[in-house]
Amino acid sequence: MAVNHSGIDTNYLNLGSTETLPATEPGSFQFISASTYSLIADWTASDPAGDTYTLQLSTANDFTGTIHSSQTAALSAERDGLSVNTTYYGRVRADINSGVSPWSNPTITTATLADIPDHAATTWTAVNVTSLTVTWTEGTNPPSVTWYVIEISTANDFTGGDDKSTETYGLNGVFTGLIPDTTYYAQVKAVSHSGVHTNYQNLGSTMTLLPLAPTSLQFTNANTDDLTATWSEPNSSGDTYDLQLSTASDFTGTLHSSNTVLLTAPRDGLAVNTTYYGRVRSNLMGVFGDWSAPTLSTATLAVIPDHAATTWTAVYVTSLTVSWTEGTNPPSVTWYVIEISTANDFTGGDDKSTETYGMNGGFTGLMPDTTYYAQVKAVNHSGIDTNYLNLGSTKTLAGGLPLNLTFIGVSTDTVTAAWDAPAGGADSYELEISTHSDFSSATTSSSTVLTTATIGNLLVNT
Known part of the structure; x- marks a missing residue:
């Protein structure tokens, strides 16, 4: 409208409309600091500069997740109350005269720091000869998504010669190929989604087990010297x-x-x-x-005994003694089995055996004037026999004659005689009486185990 010199207005002339330019979004948005529960971001001013700025953080890159906001007149802002080791997407806009600028672009992402892991009720959940399992808890870290680095070492400053490490999203680490009977120290740290490591948590130490003993030991073969x-x-x-x-x-x-x-x-x-x-x-x-x-x-096995210089060290009518040497068997502790037989294949009718730790065997009750064969074997401490050593043969002496036969009693039809036993004795005696000196005619006899006998029913005065 126009106004004259007297101050009188004309009607308005409608000139149409236009729109002011929008403010530019804040620039150079970045996260400059992180802790376990907070993030700090800064940016450059919009054009024109905002009266205030709104910082917005979200757990989703499209900002549909949990939203955390902070408003400030400064060009930086801290937002706390966040979750540990959680990725957040950030953006900022300017607030000008009740208007707003566009959100900063591109969206920037970072993560809060991880927390130091904590001790489990049982740290060493498995300890074996060459392996062990070490366990911890997440502390305040979110489960299943926090990355852990675990180290073990034979030195408590983790400069040992057999240091090992492993990484996992779990809450335990398994180590194999360890040295038996050796002390191992362990430590664990968490790594945030941005790759920032916490300090290590010292988990103490344990010792691997001694190697286990072999089982089922048995001797499978024995010889004389092995x-x-x-x-x-x-x-x-x-x-x-x-x-x-x-x-x-x-x-x-x-x-x-x-x-x-x-x-x-x-x-x-x-x-x-x-x-x-x-x-x-x-x-x-x-x-x-x-x-x-x-x-x-x-x-170890025994060896076959050896021949003595004299095998038959005593031979009598009904007894004999056979001798041998031990060979290389230890003396006084090797057991020997000795057999004698009337047959050279040891299947006779009067076979006998005896056992001894000595070097000879005595046999009695033998048959007079009879050939006897002998063999001997050694038996080791485990009861294993050697083969027999053939000791040859000898012959018992013939039975001796009774001595000093004397008639000690005579009647009309009986005669009583007595005699002395022969050397070596006898099982029984046979007394014969004949009317002829060559005993060619009929004789009368009496059998007895005594050294005296009486024969009756004889002819008178004959």
Whole structure:
């Protein structure tokens, strides 16, 4: 409208309309700091500068998730009350004279920090010979989505020679290939979604177990100077195995050892017919395990006895003594079985045997004037026989004659005689009387076990 010099207005002339320019969005939006529960962002001013600015954070990139907002007149803002180790998407806009600028673009993302993991009720949930499992809790970290780094070490400052690490979204770490009977220290840290690590949580230490003892130890073969043993491997197989033999059950006696990568081992150079006690242990990564139990025993074999300089050291009418030498068998502790027989194949009708730790066997009650064959074998401490040694044969002496036959009583029809027993004695005696000196005519006889006998019904005065 126009106004004249007297101040009188004209009507308005309608000039149409136009629109002011929009403010530009804030620029250079960025997150400049993060903690477990808060984030700080800054930006540059919009054009024109806003009266205030609204910072908006969301757990969804389209901002449909949980929304956290903060309004400020400054060019930075902190938003707390957030969740631990959670990814947030951020944007900012300017507020100008009741109007708003567009949201900053592009959307920026970051994550709050993870929290240090916490101790579990049981840290070492499995400890074995070469493996262990270490456990922790998430603390305030969100479950199943927080990344953990776990380290174990043989040194408490984690500079050991067998340090290992593993990573997981779970709450335990499994380690294998460890050194037996060794102390291991553990520590764990969490990593946020942005790759920022927490400090380590010290989880203490434990010790792996000794290598397990082999099982089922048994002797599978024996000879006169060697033994062979086998065993079953333990759950944690050894790199090598030590077989140890001793002449004493407490292994204070003579020791013989054998090292092998197998599950069997021979050991030679042993003494003949000697009891040996055996045990075996595994060697894993240079660490020796426990000895197998119970201790097992067996004996090397005996050897066949040998001939003595004189085999038949005493031969009588009804008895004899046969001798031999031990050969290489240990004296006084080797058991011998001696047999004599009237047949050279030892199937006679008067076979006898005896057993002894000595070097001779005596036999009585034999038949006079009879050939006897002899053989001897040795038996080891485990009851295993050698073959027989043939000792040849001898003959018992013939029975001796009764001595000093005398008539000690005569009647009209009887005669009584007496005599002395022969050397070696007799089972019974036969007294004969004849009317002829060559005993060619009919005779009368009497059998008795005594050294006197009476014969009756004789002719008078004959």
